[in-house]
Amino acid sequence: MIIRKISHFLCNYENIMPLFAGACLLLFIAGILLLPLPYSEKQLYPKTFDRNSSLDPYDRGGPPFTQVSIVSQYPENSPTAGLVTSYLTPFSLFLSQVTMHLGTTIVAHPGGIIDEILYNTRGLDTVVEATILFIAFAIASYIYRKV
C-alpha cells in the first residue's frame, strides 16, 4: 500500500535530509515560476557609492564624530545612529589617508571596529548572532574535550 511505503520512507531518519532537500527544491522551483517579485523602492538603509572616497565601497559618509543621517525604521529609537559609522580607529584613519584602497579590505569597515547598522540600529540581531557562535563553539569544544 502506498501509505505503508511512504511511512517506511519517513520513519528512517537517514532519509530526512533528502526529503527536506526535495521540499526545498520544489519550493525554489515554485519560486522561479512565481517570478517576477516586486522590489520596493522605499528601502531602509539605502546604499550610495562615492567612488572618490578612500573608504569606497563601505563609505557611509560624514567626517569622524559627526552624525550622518541613516534611513532607519524608527529613527527615534537610535539617537546615536550615524555617529559610530564615521568613527575610524587611529590606524584605519591613517590608512585611509595614505591609500585609496582601504575600502577593499574589511579592516576599513567604517569605524574599523563595528558595523553601525548591525550593532546599533539592529542590535538584537548581532546579540543573537554572537550567541549562536558562542553556543556552537561550546558544543564543539565540549564534544572535543569529552570524547
Place this chain on the structure above:
Amino acid sequence: MWAQYSYGILVIMVAAVIAFYALARERDDLHKLLLLDLVEIVALGIIAMLGTDLAEALILPGLTVGIAELLALSQIYCTKEGIRNRPVMGLNIEVITKSDAPLILSIFLVAYGMVLSGFTGGGVAGLGLVFLFISRTYRNDLNLLEMASGISWAIWIFAFFVFMFLPQYWFVALMGAAIGILLKVTVKMSLVGTMWGKQHD
C-alpha cells in the same frame, strides 16, 4: 515588472535548485555536510540581492550562523564516526630553540591584531595564537579559552545594552564592543587552532 531584482533572484533560484538537487541525491554523510556549505551561499545570495546597507548587515549574521553550525556538526561527525587520530600534525619548524620562535612571531601577530582592532584585528591576533598552539605540543587549557570566550561575549552584550538604553554613552559602548569583538574573534580562532593541533593525551 521584470526589474533587475527579479533577474538576480532568478539566477540565484536556479543555483538553489541545482544545489538542492545535489543535496537530495547525496547519500554520504560527510558529503552532505560539504554540500550544505555550498547551499548556504544561496541564502547569502538572496540576502545580497537587497542591495542596501541592510543586506550587508544581514549577511554577516547569516554567514556566522552557517559557519557556527558547520563547526558544531563537523565535530559531532568526528565523534559519531569515531575519528580520533586525525592526520594533522603540529608544525615542525627547524630552529634551534624550538619554543621561542613561534612565541615571538605570535606576540608580534597578536600585537599587530590589537592595533588593527575589529574583525580583522581579531583574525590576525587569533592567527598568532593558532600558530603558537599548533607549533607547540604542550597541553593548553581549553577551559581557560572557553572562559575568555564567555567573557568576550558578555562584554559584547553589555555594550549592546549601553547602546540601547544609555545612548549618550555611545563611545563607551563602541569601545566595549571593540574590545569584545577583538577578544571574541581571537579566542574563537585559537580554539579552532587548539582542536586542529596535535591530539592531547
Place this chain on the structure above:
Amino acid sequence: MTSRSSGTDMIAELLIATFFGLLLLGIHRKIIARIQRRPGPPIWQEILHMLKFSFKTTWIPKTASPVLFVGVVLIAIGIWTAAFYVLISGGSLLVIFGIYMLHKIVEHGFGLSSGSPYSKYGGVRSVISAASELPLFVSVAVIAVYTRSLDLSAIMYYQQVHGPLLIIAFPAACAMFIVILSKMPFGPFSIVEAKELVSGYKTEHFGIWRAGLEICNGLKTYVLIAVFLAVFIGPLSLPWLLVGMILMIVILAFACAVTPMMSPFDSVTIQMLVTALMLVYAAIVLMVVQP
C-alpha cells in the same frame, strides 16, 4: 456562552465543564463497548476514576525527575484551564489551537519524566505523531479566509449572519474532526496510548497525579468539542450545546469503534495526506473567496 461572568461563576463553570467532559469520555467508552458487543463500564466511570485516584496513596518513582514529574501535571491543568477561559470569553482561536498543540509537550513530559521504558515509548510516539496538528492550521487558515478574523466571537457572529461554516467550509470541518479524533482514546490515531505500552505516557502517574491528568482530559474533551461546535455551527444555547456535544461524542465513538489502531508512522502518513488535501482545498478557497 459568550457572557462574561464573575470569578466564582468561572470556577463553577470550570468544574461543570470538567465533569461534563469526563462524562463525555464515559459515554465514548460505553458506546465503543456496545458496538463491540461488550457490556462496557457505566458512563460515569471516568468521573469515578478521577475521584478514586484523588484519594489513593501517591508517590513519585525513585527513578523519576521529581520536579518535572509533578510540574507537568500542573502545566496540563493550567493550559487547558486557560484554553477554557479563552473559549468562554470568545478570545482568539489561535490561542486555543496553540494550547492544543502544546498538549503534545505535556504528553512528552508525562512520558519521559518517570524513567519507565513504557512511558518513554509513549512519549517518543507522541513526538512521532507531531503531524496530527497540521490539518488544524490549514482549517484555521480556511476559516480565517471566510470570516476575516480569528476571534471566536467574530466567527460566531459571522455564522449568525451567513449560516454555519459546517456547510460553507465542510472539508475544514472534516479536517478538524480528524484532529479531534486523534486526541480521543481508543481511536485509530491514538498511538500514544496503545495497549502494548501498558497505558502509554500515563503508565507511571498514580494517585493524585493521575487524578490531575483525568481532570485535564475531561477539560480537554469539553474544550475541543465545544470549540468545534462554536467554529462550525455557531452560537448555541446551553441545552443545545450539550446535545450537540453528546452527538459529537457519539459520532467520534463510532469512528473510533469501527477503525483499527494504526501503526505509528502510518498514522502520521495519513494525517499528512489529509494535510496535503487540505492545502489544496485551502488554495482553492483562497482563489475563489479572495479575488
Place this chain on the structure above:
Amino acid sequence: MIDLVGGVPLYILEFGDELVYLTPYTITLFLLALTFTVLALISQPEKQIDIAFGGDAYRAKEISVDEMRFRRFMAIACGLATMGAMVTGDIFNFTLFTAMVGITNVGIVAAVKSPHVQDAAYQYGLVALAATVPLFAGAAVYAAVTGSLSMIELMKGTVPAVPLIAKGMLMLGVIGEGMAPFYAAKAEMFRAPGAPYVIMCSLSSLLIFLRVVEIIMLG
C-alpha cells in the same frame, strides 16, 4: 489580510529598529517557554530504566554531573532562544532565533554517548542547517518586497503585501527545524535520557511553528 491575528500589542519594547512586542497570543507562548525553561533549570534528570525484554534484568542509566551541566546549559539556551523568538517583532531576528533553536537542539543531545542518538542528532543538525537557507531567503524577500522587516509595520498594513513565496520559505524553514514530516530524527533524539532537557527540543519547535503561523498571517 486579517486584522490583529494575535490580538492588540499590549506592550512594545524598543531595541533600535527591532521592536519586541507582546500580544495575548505571544504572551501565552512566551509564558509556556518560560515555564519549561524554569523546569529545565530546577529539575534533575530522570534515571532512565532499560529492561531486557523477556528477562528480569533491568538497569538504570545515570547521567554524569558534567554531562548534565552541559545539557542543562543547552536546554536553558534553547529556552531563551525560544522566548526570544516568541516576542521579537522583527522577521530577520525571528529567523536568527530559529537558527539558534536549531543549534541548541543539537547541543542538547550531542553530549549523549549513545551512537544511535548521536547519529540522529547529526541528521537533525544537517536539516536544521539546510533550513536556515529558506529561512534567511524568506526574510530577505520580505525585506526586498516590503522595504521593512518590522512585524508592527506588517500588522499596520503600511507596507506592500508579502508574496506567497516568501511566506512559503519562512514556513518551510521553520518546519525543517523539527516539524512533520522532517521530525524522524527528532523522535529518535527523544530516546536520550534527561527528560527536562530533551522536552525542550520538541517544545521549542512547536512554539516556533506556532509563532510563524502568526507571522505568516500578518502580512
